Amino acid sequence: MKFVDEATIDVAAGSGGAGCMSFRREKFIPFGGPNGGDGGRGGSVYAVADRNLNTLIDFRYARRHEARHGEHGRGSDQYGAASEDIVLRMPVGTIVKDFETGEVIAELLVPDERVLLAKGGDGGFGNLHFKSSTNRAPRQKTPGWPGEQKKLKLELRVLADVGLLGMPNAGKSTLITAISNARPKIADYPFTTLHPNLGVVRAGPERSFVVADIPGLIEGASEGAGLGHQFLRHLQRTRLLLHVVDLAPFDDAVDPVAQAKAIVKELRKYDEALYQKPRWLVLNKLDMVPEEEREARVKDFVKRLRWKGPVFQISALAHTGLDPMVQAIYEHVAAAKVVLPPEVDPRFDTPVGVADA
Incomplete structure (x- = not known):
């Protein structure tokens, strides 16, 4: 459909x-x-x-x-x-x-x-x-x-607890496939995702949250470039944003730090309230980085980005580093649900029409 x-x-x-x-x-x-x-x-x-x-x-x-x-x-x-x-x-x-x-x-x-x-x-x-x-x-x-x-x-505007944010081919669709039963299209070319995908992530018995994947953003998205700007509204009801970064781009001339800064800049241009939402950094595709270089590359990235928030090192394809991230996300979402009374945040936990794990 x-x-x-x-x-x-x-x-x-x-x-x-x-x-x-x-x-x-x-x-x-x-x-x-x-x-x-x-x-x-x-x-x-x-x-x-x-x-x-x-x-x-x-x-x-x-x-x-x-x-x-x-x-x-x-x-x-x-x-x-x-x-x-x-x-x-x-x-x-x-x-x-x-x-x-x-x-x-x-x-x-x-x-x-x-x-x-x-x-x-x-x-x-x-x-x-x-x-x-x-x-x-x-x-x-x-x-x-x-x-x-x-x-x-x-x-x-889809109802999701967590939104995935990042450049095309950062691995967002692979990530939502790895942590939930959502099955979006995955391919090795930009803008594979053409519309939002929702998935329910199970962190344990009676412990779940909904995650949304939108088309990737590119520089100039707030002015209409690419596809992602059309779907940024779907992140406005989330409690947490996951900024997914490809730490091992195929093109050596591509700087992941510059791409990450461009995404944050476009986010702020589009909506200040969306920019102010809690945002965590997810460094993906570490399986493609030589093991002896991973720690140095992660430290260099965080230092150049001047990042102060939580950082998760994962490989969505190899399913490594996912469980600690999922548990941390659930704890954050659960705490946010306790803080917000029903009349302020009357959303329900598991909207039907999304893939269930």
Whole structure:
């Protein structure tokens, strides 16, 4: 299935039915009185968070969603029937914005969360509604109220605890494959990853976290170069970023330190809040560095980068150094979950639609 994380839709709730003006007319019953019923309510449009969806592709091709109008009132005290509501199922993590103003209408962060997008119009009043002791034969009625119509922008931000950050071919897809049951495409050319991939990492019994892999970043990404800038929004809900660095590039002219600095620079240009998130350094592909050179190369890299945070030395392909890193990540994520109360961070632990270990 094609991954789509943005869509624009039009929603229109149904208008209420008009009230009826009618009088009871039967033989031998003079002055039967008013019996015009009220109109029915128009259908509303709701959004529901569905844990089984992970893309907005359904809304890329079906852009107009209209609820039916309510039925008109009728004589003989008959009220018009209300119309059924429309329910639009969206992935968990979807943000609904007003297209014109950019105002956030709703964020679907909890499975089965239900949000009203467009309210259906109420039905009009029939003349039965206006009957009183001083108005025995009312001839008033009201039309139904119109339903709301809105143009909305849908934006999906995946719910993950940890995000992988790095240049193309840094080994992010290999890493998520090694620590979870996610199976993204892996190849020896840049931009193999074309859309975010999610995987659940098991750190032990009842100990897990969700990791997200996005397409690699390159210099100039904040201005639109490459693919990664399109998916950086998916890292904005993470609690921790893993900066994956290829410590053994094929081209000797490539400087891993310069690449790492470029990634950090692009991250800050894109979003200061994303730049301020906790970020750990993961030095990958150490199996391709001669054993006698590894320690010196790691020290040189950390010194030139002026890195002060945690550093993990791994080989995703050879599955070395992964377990200490996974355990440390889980402890950090678990501590962050304790700090944030549910009303501040109402995310759930394991979104469905991601690969499970």
